[in-house]
Amino acid sequence: MQADRLKNRQALLYGLAAVLLWSTVATAFKLALRELDVLQLVAYSVCFSTLALFLMLWRQGRLALLAQYARATPGYFLLMGLVNPCLYYLVLLRAYDLLPAQQAQAINYTWAISLAVLAVPLLGHKLQRRDLLALAMGYCGVLVIATRGQVLELQFDSIEG
Structure with a gap:
């Protein structure tokens, strides 16, 4: 029981470290693209x-x-x-x-969502109702970020981006 708690804690710490490190990617890319x-x-x-x-x-x-x-x-x-x-x-x-870094990073995070969608035709997976809800929420969140909160106007900083 104690070993499981230790493994869970370690997994949580690794997950938090990954999120912390990954959250700096947008800044690192923008700085690198200056040079x-x-x-x-x-x-x-x-x-x-x-x-x-x-x-x-x-x-x-x-x-x-x-x-x-x-x-x-x-x-x-x-x-x-x-x-x-x-x-x-x-x-x-x-x-x-x-694009602004925060928009590009939000769009980049959708790769995991896209993999779930691609798993349906490529691997024969079936999406549950909660999966569809999560997909819709994820893409709606990106839409809010990409339009700077002006979702109904659908104005984007860069269509190509």
């Missing part, structure tokens, strides 16, 4: 994420496994690398370049 253009920032992001992946695999002693998978399905690895981080960061950083 670099979107493509430069994407290049740095790809390099650092690749380095982080290699370091984690090296530490776990699994680099040989990565090489084995990459040789077996090189096209898959290339495609996944183009989608994330390349395509993801291109879209994300372009939004941060065009």
Whole structure:
């Protein structure tokens, strides 16, 4: 019982730390975009994420496994690398370049909502009524932020963003 409480507390602390660190992303991106253009920032992001992946695999002693998978399905690895981080960061950083940070961050948070929606046709998941309510509330919240509270006017800072 005590071990469960400790694990729950540790999970809560990790979750809070992730939220705290993630909440600084908008500011970090806006500051970085003052000095670099979107493509430069994407290049740095790809390099650092690749380095982080290699370091984690090296530490776990699994680099040989990565090489084995990459040789077996090189096209898959290339495609996944183009989608994330390349395509993801291109879209994300372009939004941060065009929009106020708080708007871009709110839109970025909708990726989890989008994954839930995509799970329906791609994985055959069924959405419950509460899921649909949560989806609607999430997108409505983003709409409020994107329109600066003027929801009925539907005026956006940048349609492209």
